[in-house]
Amino acid sequence: MNRAYYIQEYYPRTGRFEDWFYLLYRGDTSPIYAYVIPKRELLCLGIGIHKTAPPTFERGMARFKEWLRDDLGFRDDGARRREGFSVPFGNVVLGEGPILLAGDAAGFCYPPTGEGITYAVQSGAAAAASVMEADPPRAHGQHMAAGRPARASMSRSPRATARRTE
Numbered sequence: 001m002n003r004a005y006y007i008q009e010y011y012p013r014t015g016r017f018e019d020w021f022y023l024l025y026r027g028d029t030s031p032i033y034a035y036v037i038p039k040r041e042l043l044c045l046g047i048g049i050h051k052t053a054p055p056t057f058e059r060g061m062a063r064f065k066e067w068l069r070d071d072l073g074f075r076d077d078g079a080r081r082r083e084g085f086s087v088p089f090g091n092v093v094l095g096e097g098p099i100l101l102a103g104d105a106a107g108f109c110y111p112p113t114g115e116g117i118t119y120a121v122q123s124g125a126a127a128a129a130s131v132m133e134a135d136p137p138r139a140h141g142q143h144m145a146a147g148r149p150a151r152a153s154m155s156r157s158p159r160a161t162a163r164r165t166e
């Protein structure tokens with residue numbers, strides 16, 4: 001499956017950033033998008049990269065920091081940590097034979113934004129509905145058996161008990 005990668009670094013908080021999620025489309029920093037997420041005393045700077053489209057992470061992040069410095073007063077005091085995540089990009093594969101794929105596993109992610117939560121919920125619900133329609137008696141039995149431990153533990157929880165006695 002084709003994949004894009006989001007790599008982000010955490011810097012000590014400097015510059016003129018409000019507590020907002022900043023999403024920035026700038027082709028010279030990322031072929032997808034770049035973002036800043038202020039988190040208390042840190043700034044999380046991230047860019048999306050793809051192996052077939054420049055720039056590389058190193059060049060994109062260097063340009064991004066220069067731009068944040070010039071426009072928003074960011075000062076690079078060194079990254080405290082770096083982390084990365086992959087997201088599917090471009091093609092949808094729904095599974096084969098008895099195997100159903102949903103969400104990221106099926107490639108349900110919108111390439112321009114990397115948005116996949118809605119599609120994961122919708123395709124997961126569609127997969128569940130297909131199972132129920134294809135083999136209702138067995139699917140229903142499995143669903144009931146799978147839910148039994150969760151229901152038992154909920155009925156023992158203090159909140160559930162409080163609700164029952166209200």
Ligand SMILES: Cc1cc2nc3c(=O)[nH]c(=O)nc-3n(C[C@H](O)[C@H](O)[C@H](O)COP(=O)(O)OP(=O)(O)OC[C@H]3O[C@@H](n4cnc5c(N)ncnc54)[C@H](O)[C@@H]3O)c2cc1C
Nearest residue numbers: 006085086087102103104105108109114115116117118120
């Ligand atoms: C940095 C970043 C930012 C994003 N921002 C947004 C956003 O703003 N809006 C948006 O809509 N989407 C966003 N996405 C995409 C979104 O997170 C995914 O599309 C969505 O979470 C996919 O849901 P999923 O259930 O298919 O997969 P996941 O959320 O990845 O869930 C899969 C789960 O399966 C577990 N798992 C994996 N292997 C096994 C195994 N062998 N056994 C048991 N469990 C296993 C994993 O631990 C994980 O918990 C973002 C993604 C990234 C990386």
